Amino acid sequence: MNTVTIQDIAKAANVSKSTVSRVLNGTATVAEDKKKAVLEATKRLGFQPNIVARSLAKGRSMTIGVLTQLIGSPFYDTVAQGVIIGLRDTGYSPIFVDGQWQKNSEVEAIQALLGRRVDGLVLIGGGVAENEITQLCGSTPAVIVARKLNSESHRTIHMDNVDGGYRATRHMIEKGHQRIAIIKGLGHHPDAIDRFEGYRKAHQEAGLDIDPGLVLEGDFSADSGVAGVDKLLAEKTLFTAVFAANDMTAFGARLALYRKGIRVPGEVSLIGFDDQMEATYSTPPLTTVRQPAREMGQQAAHAVAALIDGEEFESQCVHGELVLRESVAPPPAD
């Protein structure tokens, strides 16, 4: 192992540990010749400072703890990627713990992170109670991404899902649709609830009643998209459009429609949510509400870094952007 320490450098350069440290960190002025000697020895011996030791001494680990939700959701994964990217030039490295860590889950995961003395925390989604977060984190700066909190007690970066659902639905209504089915996301998931609320709001605003038969349960999976459409068809519910809780669900719905030979958007229009990469290339390309997942992750990364440096950071509420592609058209003349 490359186990050359600062002590070895000191000996080689004929100075003290302290001086080596000062040269390497630029903490104080050091005579030119000694500085040169230290630098030379550092290079020659291939010295690599032990970050663990440095962390202990400085009380800062240059590490950001990231709590992820590996539910296989492309959205959350992309947020996590954004965090990695956003941390690139900050000097901090992300350390990941999965929310579904063993049975103990999130709280334990956060504790594990804290035990590692991370300098900051990025919590992606998740469901720990807010006050519990407060209590756990103590004075460690934390940013919560992709999750709406009720109180203002934490900084968050999240999307306005009500608005997103509203825009998606209104778009279809404007195209002339009156019977828009919705395949909802996971029942208790706040995002799912909000998107549905947006759907409701758009109907209300347009003076349209919602036929309960058009409201299907789902769980953000493609399978639930298939199931939703199949149910609609089996029950012979009339519908000219489908609002899927996310793109995966939309893909599932698309497939179910394809199997029955129902044309999209000719006979049924389809809209998704997320704008994951594949949406651009589905057939037809999927109209959807874009969630800037990567950007949110990046922003969160910058935010913790800023917080650690004592700067302030305001919670952000991003608005989804409707990405018009080809899966929505006016309903068939009939």
Place this chain on the structure above:
Amino acid sequence: MNTVTIQDIAKAANVSKSTVSRVLNGTATVAEDKKKAVLEATKRLGFQPNIVARSLAKGRSMTIGVLTQLIGSPFYDTVAQGVIIGLRDTGYSPIFVDGQWQKNSEVEAIQALLGRRVDGLVLIGGGVAENEITQLCGSTPAVIVARKLNSESHRTIHMDNVDGGYRATRHMIEKGHQRIAIIKGLGHHPDAIDRFEGYRKAHQEAGLDIDPGLVLEGDFSADSGVAGVDKLLAEKTLFTAVFAANDMTAFGARLALYRKGIRVPGEVSLIGFDDQMEATYSTPPLTTVRQPAREMGQQAAHAVAALIDGEEFESQCVHGELVLRESVAPPPAD
């Protein structure tokens, strides 16, 4: 901050630091009453051991460095996820560094990881020279995933891409296709080269010549799939099937075909590579060669853990499995 140290516990329980450490780690037998006192104090004061300090003292950081390639490839991302999952119950936490880290890239990234005194390394893909890896890692156990190495000097978990390309191509040949276009991956990428080699091999075995006009350059992106098919069509090259270097490229090809009103698999068959989640739900569901990305990541995680514990681990060469769905059919009778 929750800055209660082992010293505080010692004082509270009226014993020495050493004893507290012994109780907490079970390193030695401790009198029942003292043990109880320590445990009680630990709980009461809410003690959380400082892992940084422990790491320094023990010389082990309980951290695994993971080098990722955030090129937005679903495949690599899934491997990374697999690593997180595989590390769940091992006590190790993964710390991530992106290969495209600053301009300096991979070598610097690995050094950063090593500076953090990671106990092991998982390198996902990447292109650092093999001997450089050897030299860098020294005695730190390392596993390379999703990359073929020429020498046996490192443990790797990778897929036989020649075989994968061969199987895909042979499948189409067996279905009766004679003019199979291929949209290749990134020119210099070993996986791309190997898959093409498999394509070649299958043709050779079947006594089929390869029309150079059927071989298109690509870069693993969906766009290159679109471009490939467009080129084929523009040049009026005859073809009844397309082998795309990966699923994303296949999706792009699918879209280009869709735009021209060419039916899949009625008029043209299509096969991909990877079996990413969306392949199941594309229209039609995509026949593809499955790369067990998540499993490979998990295996790699287990492998480093094993190596650290002194166990041995043999390099693994996984074989891709042909996943038959609906995008391949016999060529049209014509």
Place this chain on the structure above:
DNA sequence: ACACACTTTGAAACCGGTTTCAATCGATTA
């Protein structure tokens, strides 16, 4: 030439744990 301020430097303390080492103790054995 002398006092005073400022710069450079090394010794030592410290961060919070683990581990070695030697001392103490009760119990067993001769």
Place this chain on the structure above:
DNA sequence: TAATCGATTGAAACCGGTTTCAAAGTGTGT
């Protein structure tokens, strides 16, 4: 009763850096 042994325990060294502090060296003003 003395000697030996094993089990407990605390003091101190250690991991590899950073930082404080005081001493030594330099230069300036009078």
